[in-house]
Amino acid sequence: MSRERLRELAVQSGPELLLVALFAASLAFSAWLSPYFLRVTTLFDMTSQFMELGLMALAMTLVIIMGQIDLSVASILALVGVVFGLLSENGVSLALAIPAALALAAVLGMINGWLAVAFRLPALVVTLGTMALYRGIGQILLGDRSAYGFPAWFVSIDFRYIPGTPVPLPLVIFAAFAVGFFLLLHRTTFGRLVYAVGNNAEACRFSGIAVDRLQVAVFTLSGLMSGMAGLMMTSRFASARWDMASGLELDVITTVVLGGTSIFGGRGTITGTVLALFVIGTLRYGMGLANVLPQNQSVVIGLLLILAILGPETGRAWQARRRRAAVRKGGELQASKAEVSAR
C-alpha cells in the first residue's frame, strides 16, 4: 500500500481511528488502576454496566442524524421501570407485564414525536417538557420507594451468560440490536430517508417524503429502546425507582456525538456510536475502579460532550478561515489546489 493510499484511508476513517485509540487508552488506564481489570471475565462483565446506555444510544443516533434530539430517554426508562414494577407487584404475570411495558414505552416516544409534529415545535422543547413530565409521573405513581419482588428468572440479567462462554446476556442483546440498527440505518430506504431529512427536511417535504410520519416513527423507536433499557436495568438492580438512570440522557447524547454523529443532523454512523459507547463505558468503569464519585465522573462526561462538539466545529471554522485566506491571496483555483495538497 502506497503512502498516499494509507493517508487517504486515515483521513476517511479518522474519527473511527481516533475512537479506537481512545478506547485503547481507556483500557490501558483502567488496567493501570487495577490488576484485575485485564481478565477476560472482567472485561466481559464490565460491559453489562453500560448496555442500557448502548440500547438508547442506538436509537438516539437516528434521532440526531434526523436533526432532532430526545432529552426524555432516561425519563422513559424510569417511568417504564416504575410501571413494570407496579404491574409485577400487583401480581400481573410478566408474560403480560413485559409487552405492556414495551407498549407503554413506544407510546411515550410516539407522544414526543406527535407533539413536535402537531405543534410544529422543536423536539428539544417537547422532550424538555416530557423529560420532567414522564419522570414526574413515575414519582407520583411510586413515591419515594422501590418496586421489587420480581420472579427469580427475571432478575440479574447481567449474571446470565451464553452457556460455556464468559459472554453475558446484555451484551448479546445489545449486539443483536446494534446489527439490527446498522442494517436499518445503512441498508434500508428508511435509513436513507433519516439522513435525507437530517440534511434538508424542507427539500424532503417538497419531494413528497412523509417527513412528519418518519419523525414520529423515529421517536417511537427511541421510546421503545428506552423501554428495553428500562426492563434491562430493572432486571439488573432487581428493583425500580422513579429516579433510576437520572441524568443518563447526558451520557446517551455524549456517546452519539462522540461517535461522530453531527449534532446538526445529516451525518453519523452506528459503528461510530458503538465505538464511542465502549470508550465511555470503559472510562466510567475505570473511574469507578479509581473510586471517582459518580458526580465527578459526570464532570468528565460533560466536558467530553462539549469537547466532542467544540473540536470538529473549531476544526471546520479553522479550515474555512484558511480557505478564505487562500482565496484572498490567489483566487478560487489556488484555494482548491491548496486544499487538495493539504490532504
Add this chain to the structure above:
Amino acid sequence: MRTGDPQAPGPSAETLVRAMAGTIPTRGRGAARFRDVGLLLAVVLLAAVTAVRSPHFATAANLQRIMLDISLLLIVATGQTMVVLTRNIDLSVGSVLGLSGIAVGFLLKDHPAMPVTGILLLGTGLGLILGAVNGALVAWGRVPAVIATLGTLTVYRGLVFIHSGGQQVNPQDIPLQLVAIARPGALGVPVMVVMAFVIAALGWLLLRYTRTGRAMYAIGSNPDAARMRGVQAGRIVFLTYLISGALAGLAGVLYAARFATVNPASAGVAFELQAVAATVIGGTSILGGRGGVPGTFLGALLLGTIANALAVSGVSGFWQRAIEGAIILAAVAVDSLIRQHSFKEGARRV
C-alpha cells in the same frame, strides 16, 4: 440551538409574509394579550380556590412565603427570558445557583463577618464567570445552546460536589446579617423581594428601551437579518449568558439567605425547569423574538402559587415535577397555536 429543526416555520418566512401584509406589530396582538389576562385569571382563580379549601393559604406569613419563592424564580427567569429571546436556552442556571450558594456558604464558614454587599457581589461575580463560559461556547464555539448548557449543567453540579466534598452548609454557618435580607424589613417587605422586583424592572427596561434589548429581539426573530443590519449577534448572545449566569449566581446567595442551608445534592437541582417554565408560560416564544419580562413575572407568579397551593392543600410534593413538565408542554403548545394563527392571519391579508 434550534439549528437542527428545519420543520418549525422559519421566522424569516413569517416576518416576510407579515411585512408584505403590513402587520408587523410585535405587541398588543389580541391572542397574546388574551394569554396575559388568562394567566392572571388563572392565578386569581387558583388562589381563591385554595383560600377556600385551606385556612393556611391566605395568611400574611404564607403570602410572604410565596413572594420569597417567586423572588428567587423571578431573578433567574429574568435572565432566562433574555437568553430565550435570542433563540437560545440556559439549562445550567440550577447548577450555577447551587455552586454559588455552596461557594459563598463555605466562604462564610471561615469569614462570618463579611459584609452582605460583598457576599452578594461575590456570588454574582462567580455566576458571571460561569455564564461567560456558557456564552463563549454558544456564541463563538458554535456549540448548540442546549448541548453546551446541558454539559455545563453537569460540570457545574460536579464542581458543587467537589468543592463541598459532599458536605452541606448548615444554618449556624450563615451569618444573621445575610439571613436578614430574607426577613421582613422596612414596611414588612423583605429586601430580597425588593431586589427581585428591581432586577425584573431593570430587565424590562433593558429589553424595551435600549438598543441592546431590541437587538436581542432582532436576533431571536431573524438572526440573519439582524446580522445584516449590523447587530453584533455573537456579542449580544454572550451578554445574555453573562446576565443569566450573574443573576443565577446572585440567586445562589439569596437561596442561602432564604433557607439558611445549602445542600449540594438539592440546592437548585431542576431549577432550570422552573426558570424555563416561567419564561415560556409568560409568553416568551421558545423560538425567540417574542415575549418579555412582564410575562415572565406572571409565569413565575403562577408557578409559585401552584407550588404553594399544592403544599398547603396537603398534596404530595411528588406532583410538582410532573406538573412543571405538563405546564411547559401546555405553554409551548399554546405559543405554537398563537404563532400559527397569526401566521395564517398575516397570509390571509396579503
